[in-house]
Amino acid sequence: MLWHxxxxxxxxxxxxxxxxxxxxxxxxVSFVVFACRKDANGFFAFPVTENIAPGYYxxxxxxxxxxxxKAKIHNGDYHNVAExxxxxx
Numbered sequence: 001m002l003w004h005x006x007x008x009x010x011x012x013x014x015x016x017x018x019x020x021x022x023x024x025x026x027x028x029v030s031f032v033v034f035a036c037r038k039d040a041n042g043f044f045a046f047p048v049t050e051n052i053a054p055g056y057y058x059x060x061x062x063x064x065x066x067x068x069x070k071a072k073i074h075n076g077d078y079h080n081v082a083e084x085x086x087x088x089x
Contacts, residue, residue, distance in 0.1 A: 025073070028084050032069050039066070062087070 039045065047065050048056050057063065064087055078084045 024078070024081050024084075027081060028069075028073055028078055032066060032073065036066050 036045070044065050046067050048060075048063060050056065069087070072078055072087070078087075
């Protein structure tokens with residue numbers, strides 16, 4: 001009986017963590033979708049290349065674009081909102 005009760009508690013803990021993770025994912029995806037809509041000209045849709053903007057990487061040390069964000073979300077590279085915010089700062 002005690003084993004089953006502990007197992008049920010463990011399942012609840014897992015579900016709780018899963019729900020928190022899902023909320024984080026929804027928050028991040030919602031922001032990316034919102035931001036993409038605001039970027040009507042697609043300036044931030046894809047990574048900037050040196051051919052397009054020579055010297056860009058000497059000024060922008062941590063470039064980020066929406067296609068990279070989407071790929072990171074798809075690959076599960078963001079584990080919490082703080083990691084996402086660091087990428088966007």
